[in-house]
Every structure is written in C-alpha cells, then in structure tokens.
Amino acid sequence: MIKAILIFNNHGKPRLIRFYQYFAEDMQQQIIRETFHLVSKRDDNVCNFLEGGSLIGGSDYKLIYRHYATLYFVFCVDSSESELGILDLIQVFVETLDKCFENVCELDLIFHMDKVHYILQEVVMGGMVLETNMNEIVAQVELQNRMEKSEVQVWASI
C-alpha cells in the first residue's frame, strides 16, 4: 500500500500532496516539512530509499523518492510494495506528466495542480497501484479531458 504521495520543490514548497490515510492539515504540513528535511539533505548519487520518517509510517514504511530538476517526488510505502517497482512507477508517472503537459516543468504543476491530481488518479487509487501502462494512463486522461472540453463548449454555446 502507498500511504502518501508528496511532490515538493527544492525549497520544500508543496506542489501536490496526496494522503491515503487521514492526517489533519497541520500534521500534513509537518510531514511535508519533515520529509523535505530528510530528503533534501541527501546527495543525488545516494540511494532512493529512506527509512526513519518519524511522523509518517513506522517500521514497516519507507520513503521512496526521485529527484527531477527542481522537484522531489516522494512515495511513502509499506513492505508490500516492491521498492524498485515503486521507483519505476514514479518514472512512469513523471513520463506521463511529461506527455500530458508536453515537456513538463515545475510551473505546470504549480498552475495545474488539479490536472496533476487527475493524472495521478489514473495511476494510483486509494493507495494501490491502478495502472502502470503509460499509454493506457494517457489515453484515459485524454478521454476525460475531451469530455470536459465538450461540456465547456456546450456551456459556452448556451
């Protein structure tokens, strides 16, 4: 199970947070801060697994993250997930973002947090991996966007 997915930038500013277990807002912010603190001090050439987040998880949980340019993608998972599998999943997610936003950059995430959520929803659902095939994910996202567009057009024509 995935317990949380956090995306924040090099300064710890959250760009997307997705908790699959309830935490109050202030706790969420604390978790983000702690996770940022843990992750940001690590070099880029060390491993992508991290134990010891005291606020989130417990002994069974790991933080698995990837650092892309200005953004950290952090997944908090328990031992039922394959570590390398989750790393691949982050890669798939980022590639999907790249496809959907055409050369994704931090600004896309800043201004379109909702869209990023919709894409994530096609990858992970309720803490469980839903789809790992990028083409399938992109196809579903696009179909939904098209639907939204058609609705807007109908509305505009009225």
Place this chain on the structure above:
Amino acid sequence: MALKIVKGSIDRMFDKNLQDLVRGIRNHKDDEAKYISTCIDEIKQELKQDNIAVKANAVCKLTYLQMLGYDVSWAAFNIVEVMSSSKFTYKRIGYLAASQCFHEGTDVIMLTTNQIRKDLSSPNQYDTGVALTGLSCFVTPDLARDLANDIMTLMSHTKPYIRKKAVLIMYKVFLKYPESLRPAFPRLKEKLEDPDPGVQSAAVNVICELARRNPKNYLSLAPLFFKLMTSSTNNWVLIKIIKLFGALTPLEPRLGKKLIEPLTNLIHSTSAMSLLYECVNTVIAVLISLSSGMPNHSASIQLCVQKLRILIEDSDQNLKYLGLLAMSKILKTHPKSVQSHKDLILQCLDDKDESIRLRALDLLYGMVSKKNLMEIVKKLMLHVDKAEGTTYRDELLTKIIDICSQSNFQYITNFEWYISILVELTRLEGTRHGHLIASQMLDVAIRVKAIRGFAVAQMATLLDNAHLLTGNTQRNGICEVLYAAAWICGEFSEHLEDPMQTLEAMLRPKVATLPGHIQAVYVQNAAKLFATVLRKHDGETESQAAQETSQLLIDRLPLFVQSANLEVQERASCILQLVKYIQKLQQKNVEVAEEVTALFAGELNPVAPKAQKKVPIPEGLDLDAWINEPPSESESEDEKPKAVFAKEEPKHSRSRHTEVDEKELARRREVRKQEQANNPFYIKASPSSQKVYDAPGVEHIPVVQIDLSVPLKVPGMPMSDQYLKLEVERRQKEKAERKKKEKKKKREKRGKERKADSGPESEEDITPAHQVDIVTEEMPENALPSDDDDKDPNDPHKALDIDLDNLLSGFSSRPLADSEKLPVRTHRPEALKSPAEDRDSESVPQETKKKSGKEKKKDKEKDRKRSKEEKKKKKKHKEVEEELLESQPEEAVQSEETKEAAAPPTSTSAEASDLDFWLSSAPVPPAAQEVTAPSSAAAAVDTSSAAAPESEPDEPKDTEPEDTKSSKHKKKKQKKEKEEKEKKKKKRHHHHHQHHSDAGGEDSVQNGTVEEEEPLPPMSNYSLLAENSYIKMMKEDADQVYDIQGNHQDESKVVVSVIFENKSDSFLKSMEFNVLDSLNSKLQRPEGAGAHDSLTVPFQLPPGVSNEARFVFSVQSIIMPQKLKGTLTFIVKSDESSTHEKLDFKLHFTCTSYLITTPCYSDAYAKLLESGDLKGSSLRLEGINMPFHHLLARICFHHHFSVVERIDSCASMYSRSIQGHHVCLLVKTSDQTVSIDAKCDEPSLLGNVLDEIKQTFSKC
C-alpha cells in the same frame, strides 16, 4: 442590456480561477497569509452563489489552499454540492476536493451515499470512475456497508476501466466493512482470471494485500497463483505474486519446495532487477521455512548470496541498499554464508549514504566476534560523533548496545571498556535511548561483580556532572541514565571513594527538576549513602562528619517532601523523619551506624524475566483457594497473609475503621514491601527462595570469562579508546602464550559450566563472581515484527481474518447465510443479475414447498439438529485434516453425512485435498493446470446452474465421497442428467435448511432479549404468488423498502422480490412481467415506457432453475393494504416447439410490508408514548400455545418489528413505516392468551397491521 449584465456578472464570477489564485499568492510573497485570507473571503462569497460553475471554481481553489495547509472542512457541504453536479467537469472537482479533505469524522459524508450510488450506476464510465476514485479515499464503514453491493456489481462491468477500479476499491470496502469479504470473495477470485490484464493485476493486488495480513486463509489459492506466475508476463503482477508466495511459504513448506525451481529459473532468466530481487527474497523466505531436507538447499543459498553480492557491489546505490536488506534476512538462518562477505559489509559501513549504513548496521549483528568487537564499536562511535540526524544516531546507539549485549555479552572481553562506552554514549544530546543505556549500566553493574568498583566510580562522576546531562530540557531522554547512576552508587556504595561528595551531588536543588521516578531513586539512594557515611565514621567519638551528614539531609530533604510526585514525597518524608530521629540519637552519642546499615542489608540478585513463571508450585498449595475466608469483618491476628491481599480487597479495608491505627500502618508497610518485592531491583533474596527460582532456569545461564588483565581503576574520566589500546597490547602479549592460555581457558570454562549445571544443589555455585545471567527484557531475536502487528488490537486487518476456504470451491459449501448477504438497498429492475448474485439467491428459493404442514416442520427440526451435529463433526473433521494434511477423508464420517448435508464437509475437504494433491504431485505445470481447471469448471456450473451439466463431476450413487476425491474423479464426465437433477435438488434442500435456521437464529439475536431457550421454529417470508405447470412465482414479503429522500414526500417506493422457478423440462424465455397499476400503486417502468407496458425479466430459465428478480413499485398511501393484478407471459421452448404461455397472479401489498425494522431505545420509546400523538388500539389472541420468545420472533420476522424491551412475559416492540409513522406494541401473554396494545399515529394503518398480525397467528 440584460444580457450584458448577465455576461458582466459571469465575468466577475470568473475573475479569479485557480491560476489567478496561484499567481496572486506568488505575487504576494511578503503578505501571503493576508492575501490568502482575503481570497478565502472571496471564496466564501462565491460559494454562496447559486451558479454551480462558480461554486466548482471556488472548491477547486480550496483544494489548492488545502495543500498549503489551510483547513477547508468548513466547506464540506459545498463540496458535496459540487460533487452532485451533473456535469463531469464539476463532479470531478468536487470528488477531488472530497478525496483531499473528507475523512471518517466528516459528518456530511452521510449525505453523499445516494449521490455516490447514483454516480456508480451512471451510464458514463468516467462518472463512475471518478466516484470510485473519490470513494477509495474517504470510504467510511457506513458507506462501505451501503455501497458494497453496488461496487460488487461493478466488478462485472463491461468496461475493464470500471472493473479494475471496482476490484481495487473492494479492498478498502473490506477494511471498513469486513462482513462483505465472504460474499464478495468468489467474484474477486474470478477476477484473477479476467481477460483484461489491468483487472487481473488489480485483483492480484487486492488478494495480496489481504493475504499479507492473514496468509493462512489464502493458502488454497496457491495453485491458481502458481498458474498465474508461470503464465503471466506482467512484471508488476509477477512481483506481487512472488511477494505473496513469500508470505505463504512459512505456512506450507511443501509449497516452498514447489516454488524453488521456477524461482531459480526466473532468477537466472530475468533481466528486470526488481523481479530478480523479489525472486531472491522469496527464495530466501522459502529457505527459511525449509529447515532442512533439501538436497540442493545450499546451492540455492549460494545462488542467493552470490546474486546479492553482485547487487551490493553494484554502483547503483539502490541495488546496494536492497542487497543489504535481503542479506539481513539470510543472516537470521544462515549466518555463515553471510559472514563470508564480511569485508563487503564492513565497507558499506563507511558508505556516504545513511540508508546504506543503516542496512549495514543491521548486518553487523552477525559480523562481530570477540576479536573485532572493540574495533567495530570504535568505528561506530566515530559515526556517532559525526552523525547529524538524531534518528541515525539513535539507531547507531541501539546497534552498539545490541551488538555488545547480544547473547549475554558473549563478545565482550573487557567490561570496563563497555562501561566507558556507555558513559561516553551519555554525552549524546537529545537521544531517546537514555533508558536503554541505563538498563545496560544496571545490568552490567549488577551481574558483573568484578566491575562494580569501577562502575560505581564512573557513576559517581556522572552524578557529579549531572548538570551536563540535564542541561537543556526535561524531556531529554538521557537523564534516564541518572536513574541508573544513582541506584548503582547507592546500592554499591561500599565501593565509593568519597560517599559524602556523591551524597552532596544527589541532594542538589537542581535534582528537583528531574522526572519524578528519578528523584525517587535519588532520595532512596541518598538514604543508602547516608548509611554508608555513618558506617564509615563509625567508632569515631562525637563524629563531626556524621552529624554534618545528618544535617545535610535534614536541610535538603524538605525540598523533596514538597515534591508533586507522590513517590518522591512519600520516600522523602519517611527518610526525613528517620534522619531526624537518628540526629537526635547522634546528639545523645548513641551508636546508630549499625542499625541504619541494617536497613539496607543484603544483596539484590538479578532475576531472569521468566523466573517468576518457572517457580514450581509447591505440592499442596492451591493458589486459587482463599487463605482466609473473604468476608472477615473481625480483626484477625494473623496479619501477614492479610497484608498480601489487602490490595485486592479494597472493600474490606474500606469497611474498617477509618482511624489509622498501628496495625494498619504496619500492614501498609507490609504492602509497600510487597510492592518493592515486585520491583526487580528490590528483591531481597533469601537463600531459600533463590534456590527455588534458580533451579529450573539454571541451564540457560551461560558463564562468561572475564579477563582482568586491565587494571581495574583508571584515574579520571576513561576513554574507551584507552581500553582499545590496552586491549591490543594485551592481545599481542597473549599471542605469545596463546596456545597455553587457550587450553587453560577452555578447561576453566568447562569446569565452570559443569559447576553451573549442578547449580540447584548449592547457591554459591550458581553465583560466581563474574557470572552474567539474563535480566534484559529484550525481545527474542527471531521475533518477527509481524508478531507485534498481530497483537495490535486496532489493526483493521484483524477483522479480515475470515475463513474463505469453503468459499473457494465453486460450490459454496457453507452457503452465504442471509445475514452475510450484502445489504441491497438499491434496485435495478432492468439490470441483468450477475452470476454470483444468482448463486446467492439460489439458496433462498422453494420456501413454500416446505410450508405445508406440521409434520414437515418436525422434519425440519430434526434436520436442524442433525445439521448441528454435522457441524460439530465438520469441525473435528477439519481439525484432523489440518493436523495431518492427509488427503483422504474418513469414510465413516462421510457415510453419516450422506444425503442432504453432504455439501459442506465434502467441498472443504475437496479443497484441502486439491491443494494437497497439487503440492504433492511431481510434474509441476500440468498438475497445476489440471487442478485449477475443474474448479473453475465447477464454478461455471454453479453460476450458470444447469446450463453446463456435463462438466460437473458426477457419480451415480452417493456423490459425496467422490467429491472429496475430486481431483481424481473430476476427470470422469458421466452424463446422467436425472441423477444430477436429483442431486441438485438435494443440495438445494440443504441450502434451504441453512437458510431457515439462519434466518430464525439471526432474528432472535437481532432482537436482543431472547435468551437461549428453545430453538426457534424456522420461518420464511416467501409466499406463493402463482403457479402453473411450467413456472412457480414466489414473492418475498417486501421488506426491501426504501424511500427516496427529498423526491416526493408523499410517494414511497417498495421493492418486491419475486422468485421464478422453472418447473418444467423446457427452457423458459422472454418472460415479461406486467401489473395493472392502481391509482395508489404503480409499477416503476423505465423512462419512455407507457403506463401499460410490461417489464422484461432480465434472465432466462433453464429447466429446474430458479432466479430472482426485483421490481420497484411507487406507492402513495400506505395506510391500506393493496392488491394488484398482474400477468407474466413467457415462451416455453422445448426441443421441437415453442409456445407462448401466460400466468396471472395477484400481488398483495400488506401494510406490514410498509414497515421497516427500526431499532428504538427504551428512553426514546418512552418519550414517544408520552408525547400523546399516538392513538391506541388493541387486539386479543386466544389459544396461542407457543413460547413467548417464539411469538416475539414471529412478530419481528413477519411484521418487521424490533423488541425494545422485554420483561418476563411482557414486551414492548417498535417499528416505523416508510413514511415515518411510529408503531408501538405492548405484547403481554398469560396462559394461552396474548393481548397486544398498540399505538400509532395513523389509526387505519394500525388497524390493518393488527389484522395482519392476527392472521399470522391464526395460521398456526
């Protein structure tokens, strides 16, 4: 003009969307909070508007603000509004916001049930998808219960996109509503073989999550998973399955044997590192589960270790990390194979990556030896100094202590070194592990006698420098070591050089800032030190020093007497009084030292944690017997045993005189002593008791040789490094004479061990000076973390430990009882019923057949009894089977279980034998294929019922034993339809009985007050509707009632379940159901259909099959019973011809059917009656001779009442109509007369209900 205004307002409404908000926040970096608060005000305005687009926009912005940490729960209701928009665009925004900020405590979630249900059944797959995604994040137990059935239906949706989401969300539903697991499981299992890989992967995902927590329930799925493993190419699925096998192998070693070959093949062949790694992991798990007996066992280990070494040596840090992680698993069972890679692991300790160092630390455990311990610890101490994060430092600290103390300090050759390491560790700031260091200090000081002098000196220094430790904060965990230091200094104060100085240090005012329990130890041990000081000055006449000490205590102790901590206060005031008394004596020049020392005489010996349990109970002692008779009001002279129980008998002590007399005080003191005795550090070991508890445990006490070549006293604060140097020197010296010495050592050791073995005889033998015995309360090494998980009472997975085995075979052997069915609130008259549902309902039909006479009832009773017996047998049977894992069930049991009740035990055993057969068979893949095939075939039979009779395993005479040997006999396909039909009927009979008893039993429980008096007679709420030679229709008393909230206040909906049973030998199809509507009651028809159009029954009936369909009626007034005329038309299709047939029926809506069983609390009930809004009526029934609880159960069952309260032969009952009328009954019985006083706010409804009750009882 008007248009312009509208347009203007629309523009204004849209003047700030999410992008604008983000931009605004970025432009107001300096006063962000202020800017956001104005934005929130705007959002509040926007939420007040009626335009849904504006609302959605506002909610979208709120979602963003939520990410920034703003609580947006105040907008929960608006979020629900946006969720219920008909536009996908807005709905999506609403669900996203809900998934981000709803949780179990959000009360508006209750309002969403119907909306979500609507979305789930939306024709637009993305509406459904969005609802499922949202629901997965905020599902509550209530939502799970109400929607489980809808989601289950979605698992068979035509679109794989919906199927996979529905399958995944089921896991969440199970967690919140465990009762849904059993009914949903067969379909979930089906999805493992879904044609769509995404759905398949989702099903694997869910089952893996389930099985991870309760693996034993899923063992029987192993063959299916094995098949998937050998056939799947999806790495994700493979990884999940392989992980699952890792969890299953510990339960079934034979599974491991079967797995090892394909797994090693995968290891050799795969290029995906993730898969390779998981394979290695599972192979390790297999090897752990197989203790021995594998021929190529060591080869597999070698393979694993080799692959792991490659991973660890890889430049990719991730692989290195995982390699170490897996290595630590091997270490537990095969330490030797890991030890050969010591170089590599030690190298990793220096890695720049903390995660990798942590993993290497785990492995260190197995790497240390006497030789390298000091060196390794030195390295770790360096890391401790360098470490930045407290987490890593704490981890280092525990690891240092772990590896030093492991197996009773086995690797420690120099305890002074160890003590100084511990002292050095106390200099860590902010560690959480102060208590760990403290317990180590105590452990070593108590158990290693030779070290005490040194330890005491060190502790005295610690106490002296206590301000360094407690420097900053109270919560500083390190001050725990002061607890140990004070205790050691006090207890072993004879070793102190300057006890006066230590005493002074312990009574500093600063001490009062320490935590209470430490202060208490300080105070107590100050008294011990005081005794030592007095003894030191013993003999000196008019000792100034001794008197000064007394004065010091008298000056300082009042500070502690004022302590808020009770323990501290009590001890301080006791000791203060004692010292004052002593001072008086001193002033009179009386010798007191002797007596004061006597207070603390005797030595405390370490006790093994399990020692208490091992104390044998002396013969003739009954621990449960009263020593004195409990109600002893009179003061007995024998105080001692009383004192022991004083704590447990607070009542008696309360009843005594409140005046505290001498005796009472003495008793309290005694109690306190007893409490102290329970504290391990207070045990006053009398030689005899020592013998008692040491005797059994003595074999476990290893003896460690202490090398004392290092001088015991090192001046000043020692550095562990010094010891290292000394040690190196010593070793060099030793080298020269090693041979000689080693021999000696061995001899010595052996001698000691032998002595220790003979321990029970004499006490001196078992407590040699350097003995180290077990006191630590660490968890055993092998304790799995999962052990702890199991114990967690809050673990939601505990509830999911549900036996699924008997569901796994195609036939539901323990059929899903009525109570287990998912609550169906919804209704889709047109929707085709899915196969699994059919199966569920199959257990229900044919009720009326049984209803004919009393004789039949007797039969039923008998059957019930018999089935009870059989259940017991089944249990036994199962146990036996589990124990032996033998495949062949005993014939004797079988023969008794013939006929009706055959199904349950047989299919479980069939299941077991399936697995057994699969595990024992030699050729792997074909066997797997073969076994899984019949089971799926069996499932097919069940789903489509007689549609494919030829695939069902069949034997002419007695079917049961054959079933158990299914794996052999399933191959036989004999087509004897007649027998088959017979068998089916029998089976159905059986289900039928179960249903009866379940229904009755459930009701009695549900309605609370009924005790286990007499078993309730079976009851059915199915009644015959109409019948002809082709078909029989049965109607369930419509208790599936629901009203649509807020639709039309005065119009309610009633769902009628009708069972159609094909009695002919022909195929029935194109069934159409029609009812002539009345003004009051109308059949709900799909939109666009005319008022007289008929509804198509969504299934066809093969011969002998029955199925259930539901129809919705809208009803306006419910106060009168209704009768509706209806017709069923259908086509009878036989081999040569087909005819059109017709069957008329009358649907009878009783007033009872408008009542919903609603529980009511007695206080609410009383209020209701008091309110005076209700009008009364009454009814008398004569000649009722059934037990009262039967009577109540009948009313509850047939008329949907619930019992509010029952006193003897009088009970109050309550029910509520779908339109909210309250109906209250007071039922009294005497002799054979039953009187019912009833009250209701609608008199005509009440009258009708009473008439119906009367009818019910006139029938019997």
